[in-house]
Amino acid sequence: MEGDIKTIGAAIAIGLGAIGPGLAIGQLAGKAMEALGRNPEAAGEIRQNMVLALVFAEAIAIYALVIAALLIFVA
Amino acid sequence: MSRPVILVVLIGIIVSILGGAIGNAFGLGFLGSPIAHIQLPAEPVFPKPFIDTGSGLIGDITITNTMVASWITIVILAAVTFTVNRKIREVPGRIQGLAEVTFEFLLGLARNIAGDNARRFFPLAMTIFLFILVNNWIGILPGFGTIGWVESPEKVVHHAEVKAEKDHGHVNLDTVHLQVFEGTGPIVLLPPGSIDNHMKVSQGYYLTDDGGLKDVPEGQYLDDHGHLKDIPEGQYLDDHGHLKDIPEGENKENWYGYERKVSKETPNLLIKSQTPGLLIPYLRSANSDLNTPLALALVAMVMIHWWAFSTLGVFGHLGKFINFKQGPIMFVVGILEIIGELARIVSFTFRLFGNIFAGEMLLIVMAFLLPVIGIIPFLGMELFVGFMQATVFAVLTLLFGSMAVASHDEH
Numbered sequence: 001m002e003g004d005i006k007t008i009g010a011a012i013a014i015g016l017g018a019i020g021p022g023l024a025i026g027q028l029a030g031k032a033m034e035a036l037g038r039n040p041e042a043a044g045e046i047r048q049n050m051v052l053a054l055v056f057a058e059a060i061a062i063y064a065l066v067i068a069a070l071l072i073f074v075a
Numbered sequence: 076m077s078r079p080v081i082l083v084v085l086i087g088i089i090v091s092i093l094g095g096a097i098g099n100a101f102g103l104g105f106l107g108s109p110i111a112h113i114q115l116p117a118e119p120v121f122p123k124p125f126i127d128t129g130s131g132l133i134g135d136i137t138i139t140n141t142m143v144a145s146w147i148t149i150v151i152l153a154a155v156t157f158t159v160n161r162k163i164r165e166v167p168g169r170i171q172g173l174a175e176v177t178f179e180f181l182l183g184l185a186r187n188i189a190g191d192n193a194r195r196f197f198p199l200a201m202t203i204f205l206f207i208l209v210n211n212w213i214g215i216l217p218g219f220g221t222i223g224w225v226e227s228p229e230k231v232v233h234h235a236e237v238k239a240e241k242d243h244g245h246v247n248l249d250t251v252h253l254q255v256f257e258g259t260g261p262i263v264l265l266p267p268g269s270i271d272n273h274m275k276v277s278q279g280y281y282l283t284d285d286g287g288l289k290d291v292p293e294g295q296y297l298d299d300h301g302h303l304k305d306i307p308e309g310q311y312l313d314d315h316g317h318l319k320d321i322p323e324g325e326n327k328e329n330w331y332g333y334e335r336k337v338s339k340e341t342p343n344l345l346i347k348s349q350t351p352g353l354l355i356p357y358l359r360s361a362n363s364d365l366n367t368p369l370a371l372a373l374v375a376m377v378m379i380h381w382w383a384f385s386t387l388g389v390f391g392h393l394g395k396f397i398n399f400k401q402g403p404i405m406f407v408v409g410i411l412e413i414i415g416e417l418a419r420i421v422s423f424t425f426r427l428f429g430n431i432f433a434g435e436m437l438l439i440v441m442a443f444l445l446p447v448i449g450i451i452p453f454l455g456m457e458l459f460v461g462f463m464q465a466t467v468f469a470v471l472t473l474l475f476g477s478m479a480v481a482s483h484d485e486h
Contacts, residue, residue, distance in 0.1 A: 055464070059467075063429060066432070069432065069436070073113060
């Protein structure tokens with residue numbers, strides 16, 4: 001019973017935690033594509049900065065994943 | 076792509092699916108290995124603690140597998156640095172050329188971020204970058220997480236009990252799983268094609284009233300209330316611990332031990348040359364242990380504040396955080412800055428740890444689902460993630476450093 005609640009908690013943690021980063025990554029990639037269309041010469045610079053920013057957005061999802069993993073493996 | 080290449084890739088994917096967990100459902104699974112034991116804290120390499128402090132505050136000092144992995148990284152980095160530094164020539168050779176190109180490229184990157192302070196921050200940022208990068212990359216080499224020693228079922232249950240005691244619960248032996256290994260000895264590995272080599276502790280062991288763990292004797296079984304009972308004549312225990320009749324005409328001698336039939340058809344077989352237990356790997360990716368990223372984050376933050384103190388002076392830097400001069404609003408802003416600094420340590424730590432630990436878990440699950448061939452793209456992805464996390468850690472160190480040395484009046 002207790003394990004079931006933990007599993008649900010972990011699922012909610014990663015499920016809700018993935019929404020924000022998902023939106024952020026979409027927004028980021030969309031804006032990068034827009035910038036690429038306007039200024040194709042700056043492709044290298046745009047890609048580099050986009051990937052760096054993607055990693056930051058992704059890290060938020062990873063925090064949620066850590067909480068989910070903590071719930072399942074430790075708590 | 077030409078047709079033969081597509082064909083090879085297609086065959087590889089099909090073999091991987093059939094050989095893995097999905098194929099196992101149809102009686103195949105010839106490549107699959109059991110899903111490894113996922114554990115959050117690092118495991119000790121030696122069963123006993125290295126230094127037994129006997130203090131609950133500090134705890135025992137054990138040599139963990141993540142520590143060994145980071146020592147290997149240190150040795151690799153020191154060896155490469157030594158080789159490059161031994162013979163520095165005007166016209167660089169191959170290794171020196173590689174080192175120079177790398178350093179120049181990264182120094183240029185650092186100049187973009189930190190400006191004039193780049194030369195000052197570069198040694199630490201570069202060290203952090205190389206340390207994390209090598210740690211992440213050697214962490215996905217074969218042998219990491221797959222070769223180790225076997226922890227006995229008694230120890231496994233003991234650990235489960237210690238954990239249950241903290242939660243004020245009881246150990247449910249049904250939830251404690253063991254892996255089955257070929258042979259004994261200090262070095263074992265999970266053989267491929269052994270997906271079903273799992274057993275529950277409750278199948279072979281029982282807890283005595285004083286908390287000890289004993290083998291269920293041959294010919295006996297545990298009933299629903301945890302009492303030992305003789306297995307009745309003409310019956311056997313199946314994999315779920317239920318009594319079943321031995322089919323007519325079968326020789327009773329073939330039914331070994333408590334519940335297992337020595338036969339290739341039965342998935343959970345345990346013959347006398349096998350050992351049950353949990354694999355404790357000798358090596359594990361250093362950053363999948365929370366302590367390594369935390370140590371790196373603390374080093375980075377301490378150095379960032381050291382730079383700030385040496386540039387702005389003690390009061391210049393402290394004035395950013397404890398500010399009485401510019402009214403109550405700036406005082407609250409200062410308090411928020413303190414919280415922000417603490418949050419940086421946490422986010423530094425969890426970003427790196429989370430990415431690498433999630434990557435490890437992904438690889439374990441993928442090795443279970445799509446073994447040997449299907450896992451290759453994920454290994455490539457882990458290489459990229461490892462590189463990106465090293466870059467992000469170094470770039471953030473530079474960024475926070477240049478933010479910290481900027482005086483408050485300038486912005």
